[in-house]
Amino acid sequence: MELLFALGLIAIKIALLIAMLLLLPLPLTWLERKLAGHMQQRMGPMRVGWHGLLQPVADGIKLLTKEDHIPAEADRFLFKLAPILALAPPFVVFVAIPFGETVSVLNAEITLYVSNLNVALLFVFAVIGLEVYGVIFGGWAANSKYAVLGSLRTCAQMISYEIPMGFAVVGVVMLAQSMSLVDIVRAQSDVWNIVYQPVGFLVFFVAGLAEAQRIPFDLAEAEGDLGAGFHTEYSGIRFAFFMVSEYVIVLLVSVLSVILFFGGWNGVLIPLPPLLWFALKVAFFIYVFMWFRFTLPRYRYDQLMAIGWKVLLPLSMANIIVTGIVFS
Amino acid sequence: MSRVQDRLGTWIGWALFADLASAFTLTFGYMFSRPVTMQYPDKEKWLPYSRYRGHHFLKRDEEGEIKCVACELCARICPCDCIEVVPYEDENGKRHPAKFEIDTARCLFCGLCEDACPADAIALGQQYEFSSFSSRDLVIGRDDLLGKPGKAMTGGGVVTARLNTEEDVLVETSEPHGYNWWRNIRRT
Numbered sequence: 076m077e078l079l080f081a082l083g084l085i086a087i088k089i090a091l092l093i094a095m096l097l098l099l100p101l102p103l104t105w106l107e108r109k110l111a112g113h114m115q116q117r118m119g120p121m122r123v124g125w126h127g128l129l130q131p132v133a134d135g136i137k138l139l140t141k142e143d144h145i146p147a148e149a150d151r152f153l154f155k156l157a158p159i160l161a162l163a164p165p166f167v168v169f170v171a172i173p174f175g176e177t178v179s180v181l182n183a184e185i186t187l188y189v190s191n192l193n194v195a196l197l198f199v200f201a202v203i204g205l206e207v208y209g210v211i212f213g214g215w216a217a218n219s220k221y222a223v224l225g226s227l228r229t230c231a232q233m234i235s236y237e238i239p240m241g242f243a244v245v246g247v248v249m250l251a252q253s254m255s256l257v258d259i260v261r262a263q264s265d266v267w268n269i270v271y272q273p274v275g276f277l278v279f280f281v282a283g284l285a286e287a288q289r290i291p292f293d294l295a296e297a298e299g300d301l302g303a304g305f306h307t308e309y310s311g312i313r314f315a316f317f318m319v320s321e322y323v324i325v326l327l328v329s330v331l332s333v334i335l336f337f338g339g340w341n342g343v344l345i346p347l348p349p350l351l352w353f354a355l356k357v358a359f360f361i362y363v364f365m366w367f368r369f370t371l372p373r374y375r376y377d378q379l380m381a382i383g384w385k386v387l388l389p390l391s392m393a394n395i396i397v398t399g400i401v402f403s
Numbered sequence: 404m405s406r407v408q409d410r411l412g413t414w415i416g417w418a419l420f421a422d423l424a425s426a427f428t429l430t431f432g433y434m435f436s437r438p439v440t441m442q443y444p445d446k447e448k449w450l451p452y453s454r455y456r457g458h459h460f461l462k463r464d465e466e467g468e469i470k471c472v473a474c475e476l477c478a479r480i481c482p483c484d485c486i487e488v489v490p491y492e493d494e495n496g497k498r499h500p501a502k503f504e505i506d507t508a509r510c511l512f513c514g515l516c517e518d519a520c521p522a523d524a525i526a527l528g529q530q531y532e533f534s535s536f537s538s539r540d541l542v543i544g545r546d547d548l549l550g551k552p553g554k555a556m557t558g559g560g561v562v563t564a565r566l567n568t569e570e571d572v573l574v575e576t577s578e579p580h581g582y583n584w585w586r587n588i589r590r591t
Contacts, residue, residue, distance in 0.1 A: 114430045116587075118440045370430040371423075 088189050092169055100322035101131035107365050114369045141311040146218055149308065153216035158309070158316035161209025165323035168202050171195040172330055173257045175340045175350045187350065188257065195256040196248065199331065200241055203286070206320070207233045210295065213317070214305035225304025228376065229295035232285055235383040236292075240282035242391035246275040246398040247335045260339030267338040272398070276336040278391045283328035285383070288321065289364055291371040294379055329360035439587045444566045450581060452558035456512045456527040459505050459543070460551035469549065470524035473500040477516035477525055485509040486516060503545035508538045529555035559583060 112119025120127025214226020296304030473490030562581030
């Protein structure tokens with residue numbers, strides 16, 4: 076009976092998580108277009124619903140009813156597989172992400188995470204690394220020069236930025252003496268990690284921008300020179316899969332920044348519910364992502380590689396050494 | 404010496420992300436500035452200035468008689484040959500156009516007909532919403548030209564409007580002046 080209850084609880088949590096992750100890109104696209112509009116002195120979507128609030132729904136219906144086109148020379152199996160491969164890892168990662176401590180609902184203690192892995196951080200980085208397969212397969216299978224170029228760029232970019240990203244969080248693991256994300260947040264209950272690890276956060280956030288393939292590092296889908304990069308040939312719902320995946324990764328990098336460097340659900344000054352604190356911080360980081368997008372131009376490809384290998388990697392290594400010397 | 408100092412200052416600025424900071428403050432400021440979008444045709448409409456060269460119109464004199472004397476100077480000077488005038492003589496011996504057609508599909512709205520007219524009979528008015536599904540509908544006859552709106556008296560404003568779905572492209576406006584659209588332009 077207890078086992079059944081626990082399994083049911085996990086199933087409910089996973090269902091809620093999937094629903095949240097599938098639905099969250101809708102308001103995020105609206106928000107992104109609104110922010111883009113207002114930063115460029117436009118209004119953004121205004122027609123569908125109040126101030127365009129129903130625009131994502133209209134877009135979704137449009138994408139669902141569009142022709143699902145597969146190029147004649149494409150590798151049909153890989154072409155169909157790639158969007159799923161791109162979509163699945165960001166969803167899987169959220170299994171290990173905690174959203175708060177336990178809450179009591181109807182006299183039952185319920186934890187706000189699906190599982191508290193003791194190697195959660197390692198799991199997150201391992202699984203998110205798999206996302207690159209979707210991109211590479213998508214670009215390769217489409218049999219288009221733009222798509223191949225885009226996926227080759229993504230391949231190089233993701234591999235070179237995962238290293239500084241991984242090194243940047245080593246300092247956090249040293250401070251918390253644990254790789255469990257729940258323990259990392261608990262360790263920050265007094266002082267947030269950003270105080271001790273400003274360089275680590277900088278490296279992590281820049282590498283996160285590159286991981287999420289957002290401006291200024293969106294070389295993979297550089298509209299100006301590559302059409303749409305690896306998803307040039309995708310249309311309809313398969314294209315929507317790639318877009319959802321992109322937004323979930325943005326959410327993931329925001330959530331990781333909050334958990335690793337900004338104290339997770341620990342609040343300061345104002346006593347708000349922990350979950351609300353967490354949501355506010357994540358919302359702020361998502362805003363920062365969009366703010367970056369509409370402020371900065373795109374880096375050139377050699378500059379991108381130079382930043383990754385010549386700046387971020389030495390910085391993250393120096394951060395590890397300094398953290399090790401000071402806190403050991 | 405100063406150049407070295409400048410270069411040092413630039414490097415310090417880069418190290419502290421001063422360039423990024425100024426860029427982000429700029430976009431943040433713009434985010435809270437008023438949008439310059441004119442929500443045409445649902446909500447707002449632009450009023451042209453009096454010098455605007457829109458759709459042609461023919462004028463009448465004080466007795467309500469058409470001013471045009473059918474001298475065909477406008478047809479002669481028209482660079483795209485889009486005006487066709489056929490004169491007739493009425494019972495008082497005055498020349499008037501029996502047929503006065505402008506093919507607005509060909510017209511380039513240069514205003515030379517207005518300049519050439521000796522009787523001050525034709526001018527380019529304020530109307531700019533006359534798109535059509537058929538180029539035949541764009542050939543405007545004499546009686547339609549007499550009914551077209553004249554020069555704008557006020558202009559440069561944005562007025563509230565609504566799209567009239569009964570007629571294809573007409574946008575209805577109520578107020579005469581509206582607000583000055585240029586107030587939204589941010590000058591830095």
